[in-house]
Every structure is written in C-alpha cells, then in structure tokens.
Amino acid sequence: MAATAEWETPSTRPDEIENLVSGVDRYNPSNVSILEDYLYHQTRSNEYDCFANLAILKLYQFNPQLYNPDVVVNVLVKALTAIPFPDFNLCFALLGERPTLNNQDEPDPVPTLLPLLTTLHSHLLQCRYPKFWALFKSSECESLRDNYTVECAGFEDSIREVVIKSVRPAFKKISVERLSTYLDLPAAEVATYVEKLDWKVEGQDVIIPPNQENHIEATVVRENVQFSQLSKIIGHAAKTSAIATA
Amino acid sequence: MTDSSQQRMMWANDAEIDEELHEVDMNIAMGSYGQEGMYEDVQSRIDNVALAASMQQQMEQQAAFASIPDVVKRFIVHFHQAVVNNNLEQITAAYEGGWNRLTEKYYAKTEWPEAELIAPLVNDDPIFLILYRELYYRHVYSRLNPDIDDRFHSYENSCELFNYLLNSDGPVTHELPEQWLWDILDEFIYQFQSFSVWRSKVKSKNEDELVLLADGGQVWSCYSVLNVLYSLIQKSRINEYIVATREGKSEEEITEIVGEYGQKPLYRMLGYFSIICLLRVHVLLGDFTLALKVMENVELSQKAPLTRVTACHVSTYYYVGFCYMALRRYPDATRIFVSILNFISRMRRYHTRSYQYDQINKTADRMYALFAICHALSPSRLDDNIVNIAKEKHGEQISRMSRSSIEDAIPAFEELFIYACPKFIAANAPPFEDPEALAAYFQEQTIEPAQRHLALFLSDVRGQGSVPTLRSFLKLYTSIDASKLAGFLEDADEEDMVQQMMVLKQCSRRIGRVSIAPTEGSKNGGLLEGDIITTSDLDFVIDGNMVHVVEATVGRRYAGWFIRNAEHTQRVLDQIRDSPLPKAKAPGAPPASAPPDSSGSTSSKKVAWGKASA
Known part of the structure; x- marks a missing residue:
C-alpha cells in the first residue's frame, strides 16, 4: 500500500463523495453543499479528506458567489493537521482570488485569520512546536479557537500526532520536559500519552523504541539496474539473432 | 474487479453528467457567441456596414484577392484538396512545410488573407475555412499583436471547430495529422491563458474594450474551456481505451468499449491530448493535485503515445x-x-x-x-x-x-x-x-x-532554510553533543537546533514514486502515488543530548554508462550492416588503404591504455 493511498482516497470517504470528486460533477456548483456538509462531517468525526476539500475550494474559485469564509477557515484548519504533507499550501494556492464580500453586516473573518493560520502553519512546518502552542493559546487566536478549532473534534490531538510524526524518526531518547513542551501537555501527562504509542518513560527521559527511521546505519548504496533499462539491448539482440538464424 | 466495475459505474454516472453538461453549460458556453447580445451586435453592425457600402467593399475585396500572390493561392487550393481527400501525407506537408515557408516569405509581419477572401478558392468549404482560421489566428497570436476582435473571434472559431467535431451527426470523417491535432488543443489553451492574462490588466483597456469585456460572458471562461476538454475526453472514451489496452483486452472488445467516436484516430488523439491540456489548465489555475489526478491513466514512458508529438x-x-x-x-x-x-x-x-x-x-x-x-x-x-x-x-x-x-x-x-x-x-x-x-x-x-x-x-x-548549514556541520562528525552543535549555528540555542534537526529529518524523507512504471496490478498507478523515500545520504538520530551521524556512501554507477554505450554500439553496428557493400572498383585498392588505418587506431589505443594503467 502506497503511503499516499490514504491521502488520495481516504478509507472513510463515502462512495457518493468518491463519485463526485472523480468525475465532472465536481464542477457542478449545485454540489457545493454536499461537499460542505462532508467537510463538517470531517470536523465532527475527526476524519480528513484533502481531495474533497480541495474540490470545495475549486468550486469557490470558479464561482465566487458561492464563497463561504467559514468553510475556507475550516478547510485550512483541517489542512494544518496534515503536516508534513503540503495540504495547507495546496489549499492556499486555490484561494487567491478572494472576492470582497458585499455583505457588510458580517465581516469576513478570513483576512484576519489567514495570516494567523499561515504563521501557525509555518511554525508546524519548521517544527517550532512550543511557539505554535504559545501562539495558538494566545489571545490573538481567540476567535480561531472559539469559532473554529473548538468545533474541530480532536484538533489538538491531531497536532500532537503531527509532533509525534517528526519526533519518532529523529529521536531515540528525548527528555520528558522537552516532549511536554512539544505536546503542550504537563510532564505528568506525557507518560500516559506516550504509553499509547508504546514508548517508555525512564526517569527524566522518554525512550523511543527503534523504528525504521531512528535506527541509523552507515550503508553503501549499490546500483540497481531495472530490467526495463536493458529492454532495448535485449530486444536488439533478439532481433539480430533472429535475423542471423533466418 | 470491483475496481473496474466501480469505474464503470462512475463513468456511467459521468455519461449522464456529460449530457447534463451538454444541456446546461455546454450550450451556454458554445452557444453564447451566436445568440447572446455581443456577437449579434457586432454581426449586425458588420451587416449594416456591408449593405451600405457593399459595392465599394466588393471592389476592395477584389483588389485584396488580386493582391494575394499566386503561389499562396495555389498553396491554399492544394491544401484544401489534401484536407478533402484526407491525405495525411499531403496535409502534413502543407501544414508543416508550405504554411511555414509562405509565412516566412509573405506574411512574416502581416496577417494571412482573411478566410472570407480565400473562400472562393475552396468552394466555401466551411470546415476547411474553420481550419484555415485556426491557422490564421495562431499566426496572429505568435507573430503579431492580437487585438480584442482577434481574441474574441479566435474563441468563436475554436468553438465552431469543437462544435463541429462534437455535435455533428456521428463522428466526422476528417483525418488530421497528430501534430496538428495537438497544436489545435495546445493553441486553444494558450489563447485561453493569453486572454486571461490580457484581461486581468485592467489599466491598459480602452473604453471599447471595457464595453466588450463587460458583455463578454462565457468567452474564454474556465468553464467553457474545461467543457471542451472534458467533452473530447468523454466523447472519445479515451480513459476507457487506455484502461482496456492496459488490461490487454482484444481488439474487438476495445472497439466495443470505445464506441463509434473512440475508434477514430482523430477523436482518440484529441481525447488523449485533452487529458494533457487538462493537466495544463489545472496547473495554470493552481490546482496541482487535480492536475496529476486527471493524468492517472496516462503512462509516462518513452513508448507512450504522447511521445509521438515532441x-x-x-x-x-x-x-x-x-x-x-x-x-x-x-x-x-x-x-x-x-x-x-x-x-x-x-x-x-x-x-x-x-x-x-x-x-x-x-x-x-x-x-x-x-x-x-x-x-x-x-x-x-x-x-x-x-x-x-x-x-x-x-x-x-x-x-x-x-x-x-x-x-x-x-x-x-x-x-x-x-x-x-x-x-x-x-x-x-x-x-x-x-x-x-x-x-x-x-x-x-x-x-x-x-x-x-x-x-x-x-x-x-524558508522553512528548510537551515538544512544545508546543518548538513554541512553534521558531515564532520559521527557523534556530537547537541549543545556544542548549537554553538556552531548563528543565534540558535540548543532547543532551536533540535527543532531544526527535526526539519532536516523531515526534508530527507520525501514522498516519491519508487519506480517509474506503475507496479503490476496496483490500483492507483497514478502519478500521485508515492512512498516515503530517503533523499539524503546523511542520517542522524538524537539520543538525549547526543547526536549520532552516519553517512550512506553510494557505490559508483556503471550501468547507465554501459547501457548507453551498448545501445550506441548496436546502432553503429546496425548502420554498418545496413549500408550497401562497397563496390569493388579496383580490386585490392580499398583493403589496402583500410588495414593500416585500423591498425593505426588500435595501436594508439594500446598506448593510451598502457599509460592509464601505468
């Protein structure tokens, strides 16, 4: 199973959505509500489907009148949890032509939230986890927390999973103190958290069991010749020998 | 199995959607130039002017017709004949050779004659005139400065062409060279892109242009362009064709699968090229995942059909x-x-x-x-x-x-x-x-x-900005204290450094396709498929406060060199074998001159080798 399979086609994706995003129906503006509902389903049940969410943004790109700022923020919040995959930037790339909303009663939250989300994203991408948590818990992000991430089931745990994804390959042993700043958990809770991962606490340190990536070895890379590289030569040889025997 | 049946279901769905599109968007997109205000206005304006000054115009036209060089007239007549006869060889010669030669000679800085002007030469053949305009506008775009009328009319002409191909009674019988089919679609996307860029420069627009653009509606809209590409893909059933070929279906089965349109090389290639144009449109619009997704059936290999047109x-x-x-x-x-x-x-x-x-x-x-x-x-x-x-x-x-x-x-x-x-x-x-x-x-x-x-x-x-520096330091050690390593970096404490190390680890593990060819029987052989691969020869792990470093060394690669040279040698050998035997003119003469030559070269080789080993 390729590493991208779950990203490309999440096992949680319903058939209806699969049909929608793989065919031309994805361009039909009247389908936007189906995809938006699916996004809210994702936020409630801690699922994630980058492709379906990109399809929403695509519809917004082509039909600016559909644009719904809350949906956009939710898509980006979801994309934060996908790091180190580039989902956040992929979503962002479709957001360029944001229309100025005519509805003045309800100010568009996106212009104020975008820079914050971008900074949060770049902290995560650069593994600056303590800074991420500091910003996320700050008053600056209050509206983001109260209106969006609170609705997103398991958001903080998803971020912790992002952290784990980059700690696991890089460390054999990491101090409890350091890991607690990365996970934004009190030292006492780190032990219970890492237990689920089969990591062990020994004194002041967390021991990460050997895995493919934190078990390092000096190697000599040998050349690997694919059969297809030789197809021409062999084909030619076969042809000339055929001629010779003929 | 479930996969293919799913796919069929999916496509069955698509067929319905296709019809829907035809009813809704397609007609708006395709029909707009004929029915909605703007072209009617232009058209009626032209008509009025034509009526008022028809005499004068006729004379002007006659003069313009007379000024077309005879060689160009002859060329157009030949070209038309070649198209009528579906003679691919002659069409290619006219398309790739004649057209470009005459462009250099007569139309390097001006338009080719208007289609209306040359219409009498081709018996007013509407299809040839559409093809002629295709070339006419392409020439305007590539050599001259297209004005707003050119931009609108080239769109109109493309729509007419695609309308003819897609909405005639059954598949059309014309044949065109693959190169030209590619160029038609390629140019269609180019003009779309060119129009979008030109349109976005609001500052430089004059009053007339602003009025026309305000009424422009679906002209060169994303939906209309995508409609054309998707319609060609679906009409030709190119995806089904590729899948069926890959599954090794028999010719009869394939014929049945692809239907009356997909059997024709013209539609098949248009469908195939449309997938590639779709890739391009999605990239231009910044949707990179979808771009690769639409390519999922297209094989990228040296033998793929896309290589037939460079x-x-x-x-x-x-x-x-x-x-x-x-x-x-x-x-x-x-x-x-x-x-x-x-x-x-x-x-x-x-x-x-x-x-x-x-x-x-x-x-x-x-x-x-x-x-x-x-x-x-x-x-x-x-x-x-x-x-x-x-x-x-x-x-x-x-x-x-x-x-x-x-x-x-x-x-x-x-x-x-x-x-x-x-x-x-x-x-x-x-x-x-x-x-x-x-x-x-x-x-x-x-x-x-x-x-x-x-x-x-x-x-x-920026996110991976510190990676090269860190890597260069790590290369010097097999193990180093984390705080000491942090000391080497400018304004970074140990914590910063540890974070940067995680970035380094992340950067040396990317998603990549392990093999170029899709793995046998894999479901998603598409371009998006990939696995985590290590991209760096340097690896490390942090153990508490110590950083341990190892390096992977790469053995020398010989295979590529040998393969290239073996192939080269085979080609040379083939050439020698295929060339006619030398005529025995004067017996003894050629062999006499040949041996000293070859022995000379081998002996000099020997010296070189000897030196190298010494």
Whole structure:
C-alpha cells in the first residue's frame, strides 16, 4: 500500500463523495453543499479528506458567489493537521482570488485569520512546536479557537500526532520536559500519552523504541539496474539473432 | 474487479453528467457567441456596414484577392484538396512545410488573407475555412499583436471547430495529422491563458474594450474551456481505451468499449491530448493535485503515445514536473526533468529545423532552472550531465541558492522560479460589468497569480532554510553533543537546533514514486502515488543530548554508462550492416588503404591504455 493511498482516497470517504470528486460533477456548483456538509462531517468525526476539500475550494474559485469564509477557515484548519504533507499550501494556492464580500453586516473573518493560520502553519512546518502552542493559546487566536478549532473534534490531538510524526524518526531518547513542551501537555501527562504509542518513560527521559527511521546505519548504496533499462539491448539482440538464424 | 466495475459505474454516472453538461453549460458556453447580445451586435453592425457600402467593399475585396500572390493561392487550393481527400501525407506537408515557408516569405509581419477572401478558392468549404482560421489566428497570436476582435473571434472559431467535431451527426470523417491535432488543443489553451492574462490588466483597456469585456460572458471562461476538454475526453472514451489496452483486452472488445467516436484516430488523439491540456489548465489555475489526478491513466514512458508529438511530450513533462514541485516532491520532479532534458538533448541533433524547435528549447531552459531549484532543495546524484548543463545556464543563481544564509539565497530562488514557472492565471475576470467594483478592483492592486504561488513556494524554501548549514556541520562528525552543535549555528540555542534537526529529518524523507512504471496490478498507478523515500545520504538520530551521524556512501554507477554505450554500439553496428557493400572498383585498392588505418587506431589505443594503467 502506497503511503499516499490514504491521502488520495481516504478509507472513510463515502462512495457518493468518491463519485463526485472523480468525475465532472465536481464542477457542478449545485454540489457545493454536499461537499460542505462532508467537510463538517470531517470536523465532527475527526476524519480528513484533502481531495474533497480541495474540490470545495475549486468550486469557490470558479464561482465566487458561492464563497463561504467559514468553510475556507475550516478547510485550512483541517489542512494544518496534515503536516508534513503540503495540504495547507495546496489549499492556499486555490484561494487567491478572494472576492470582497458585499455583505457588510458580517465581516469576513478570513483576512484576519489567514495570516494567523499561515504563521501557525509555518511554525508546524519548521517544527517550532512550543511557539505554535504559545501562539495558538494566545489571545490573538481567540476567535480561531472559539469559532473554529473548538468545533474541530480532536484538533489538538491531531497536532500532537503531527509532533509525534517528526519526533519518532529523529529521536531515540528525548527528555520528558522537552516532549511536554512539544505536546503542550504537563510532564505528568506525557507518560500516559506516550504509553499509547508504546514508548517508555525512564526517569527524566522518554525512550523511543527503534523504528525504521531512528535506527541509523552507515550503508553503501549499490546500483540497481531495472530490467526495463536493458529492454532495448535485449530486444536488439533478439532481433539480430533472429535475423542471423533466418 | 470491483475496481473496474466501480469505474464503470462512475463513468456511467459521468455519461449522464456529460449530457447534463451538454444541456446546461455546454450550450451556454458554445452557444453564447451566436445568440447572446455581443456577437449579434457586432454581426449586425458588420451587416449594416456591408449593405451600405457593399459595392465599394466588393471592389476592395477584389483588389485584396488580386493582391494575394499566386503561389499562396495555389498553396491554399492544394491544401484544401489534401484536407478533402484526407491525405495525411499531403496535409502534413502543407501544414508543416508550405504554411511555414509562405509565412516566412509573405506574411512574416502581416496577417494571412482573411478566410472570407480565400473562400472562393475552396468552394466555401466551411470546415476547411474553420481550419484555415485556426491557422490564421495562431499566426496572429505568435507573430503579431492580437487585438480584442482577434481574441474574441479566435474563441468563436475554436468553438465552431469543437462544435463541429462534437455535435455533428456521428463522428466526422476528417483525418488530421497528430501534430496538428495537438497544436489545435495546445493553441486553444494558450489563447485561453493569453486572454486571461490580457484581461486581468485592467489599466491598459480602452473604453471599447471595457464595453466588450463587460458583455463578454462565457468567452474564454474556465468553464467553457474545461467543457471542451472534458467533452473530447468523454466523447472519445479515451480513459476507457487506455484502461482496456492496459488490461490487454482484444481488439474487438476495445472497439466495443470505445464506441463509434473512440475508434477514430482523430477523436482518440484529441481525447488523449485533452487529458494533457487538462493537466495544463489545472496547473495554470493552481490546482496541482487535480492536475496529476486527471493524468492517472496516462503512462509516462518513452513508448507512450504522447511521445509521438515532441511538443506534447515536452509540455507534459514540464507540467508534471512542476506539479511535483508544488507538492514538494522534489525527487519526483527531478526525475521527471532529468528524463525529458536528456531526451531533448539527444533529440536536438535531429530536430534543429523543426518549426517548434525554438519553443522546445525555451521550455527546456526553463526546466533546467526548475531542475536547479529542485537540486538545491533536495540534492540527488541522478545525472551529472544535466547538473553540468544547468550550471552553464543558471550558474550564478545556483551558487547563490547554496549560500548559507537563507535570506541571501532567497532572491536566487525567486529569480529562477519567476523565470521558469507556468504562466499562472486568475480564474475569474475583473468585475468589468460593475463599474464601481471595477474601480475598487483597480485600487486594490490584486496580487498577480504568479506572485502568490511564488510566496507559497518561498515559504517552503524558508522553512528548510537551515538544512544545508546543518548538513554541512553534521558531515564532520559521527557523534556530537547537541549543545556544542548549537554553538556552531548563528543565534540558535540548543532547543532551536533540535527543532531544526527535526526539519532536516523531515526534508530527507520525501514522498516519491519508487519506480517509474506503475507496479503490476496496483490500483492507483497514478502519478500521485508515492512512498516515503530517503533523499539524503546523511542520517542522524538524537539520543538525549547526543547526536549520532552516519553517512550512506553510494557505490559508483556503471550501468547507465554501459547501457548507453551498448545501445550506441548496436546502432553503429546496425548502420554498418545496413549500408550497401562497397563496390569493388579496383580490386585490392580499398583493403589496402583500410588495414593500416585500423591498425593505426588500435595501436594508439594500446598506448593510451598502457599509460592509464601505468
């Protein structure tokens, strides 16, 4: 199973959505509500489907009148949890032509939230986890927390999973103190958290069991010749020998 | 099995949607030029003028007709005959040879004669006139400055052509060379992109243009362009064809699967090229995942049908490579660029006179720039030859990109990116129909699409800014205390350094396709498939306060060299074998001159070898 399979086609994706995003129906503006509902389903049940969410943004790109700022923020919040995959930037790339909303009663939250989300994203991408948590818990992000991430089931745990994804390959042993700043958990809770991962606490340190990536070895890379590289030569040889025997 | 049945279901669905599209969007898109106000106005205006001054115009037309050089008239008559007879060889000769020769000679700086003017030469054959206009406008776009009428009319003409192909009673019987089919679609997308860029420059528009643009409606809209491409794909059932061929279905089965349209080479190739144009449109609009997704059935190999038209081959690899960059899959992007750049440099020897040679060369130069970027961000040992050419072309930026301070390096990344990136477009027109909104738009100074994509790309480059420095320090140690390593870095404490180490680890593990060919029987053989691969020869792990470092050394690679030379030798051998035997003129003469020659060369070889071993 390729590493991208779950990203490309999440096992949680319903058939209806699969049909929608793989065919031309994805361009039909009247389908936007189906995809938006699916996004809210994702936020409630801690699922994630980058492709379906990109399809929403695509519809917004082509039909600016559909644009719904809350949906956009939710898509980006979801994309934060996908790091180190580039989902956040992929979503962002479709957001360029944001229309100025005519509805003045309800100010568009996106212009104020975008820079914050971008900074949060770049902290995560650069593994600056303590800074991420500091910003996320700050008053600056209050509206983001109260209106969006609170609705997103398991958001903080998803971020912790992002952290784990980059700690696991890089460390054999990491101090409890350091890991607690990365996970934004009190030292006492780190032990219970890492237990689920089969990591062990020994004194002041967390021991990460050997895995493919934190078990390092000096190697000599040998050349690997694919059969297809030789197809021409062999084909030619076969042809000339055929001629010779003929 | 479930997969294919699912697929069939999916496509069954699509067929319905297709019909829907025909009913809804397709008709709006295709019909707009005929029914909605703007063209009618133009048309009626033209009619009035024509009525009022018909006499004078007739005389003018006669004069214009008379001024067409006879050789051009003869050419058009021949060209028409070739098209009528479906004689591919003659069509190709006229299309690739005659047209370009006469352009150089008579129309280097002016338009070809209007289609209406040459209509009598071709018995007013409407289809030939559409094809003629296709060439006419392409010439205007490539050599002259298309004005707004050209832009609207070329759209109108493309719609007429596609309408004819898609909405006639059954498949049309015309045959066209593959090169031309590709060029038609390629040009269609180019004009779409060119129009979008031109349209977004609100400042330079005059009153008339603003009025026309406000009424423009579906002209060159994303939906209308996508409709054409998807309609061609569905009409030709090209995806079903590719899948059926891959599954080894028999010819009868395939004929049944692809239907009356898909059996015709014309539709099959148009469908196939439409997939590639779809890739391109999605990239221009910044949707890189969808771009690769639509390509999921298209095989990228030396034998794939897309290689039959060089311009298509080059274009496909450029856009696929760029998508991989946008997905931060630098190893895949590198692989794609190396493969096509090698192909181009080999081809260069044979194709220097092809009329698209310049264009291919320009794309190649941009790909060297993109390759240089990928190489800076994720060094590989894929191909020294390509690295060297990239250095020749973009050496200055390459050395700046490798500077230790990321802020010094950024401008070089920026230069190469802007030079080499696709011509991104905005999906929507500025609000021409609403003067107030247009004024606001004018004030707002919207960021150009390319700048947005640049900013996203640079944020990623900045994100891994400390990687080269860290790597160079780590190379010096097998183990080092974390605090000591932090001391080497400018303004970084141990915590910063540890975080940067995690970034380094992340950067040396990218998603990539392990093998180029889709794995046998895999469900998603598509371009998006990939696995985690290690891209760095340096590896490390942090153990509490100690950093342990190991390096993977790469054994020398011989195979590529041997394979290339074995193939070369085979070619030489074939050539020798195929060439006629020398005529025995004077017996004894040739052998007498030959042996000293060969013995001379072998003996000098021997000396060289001897020296080398000594």
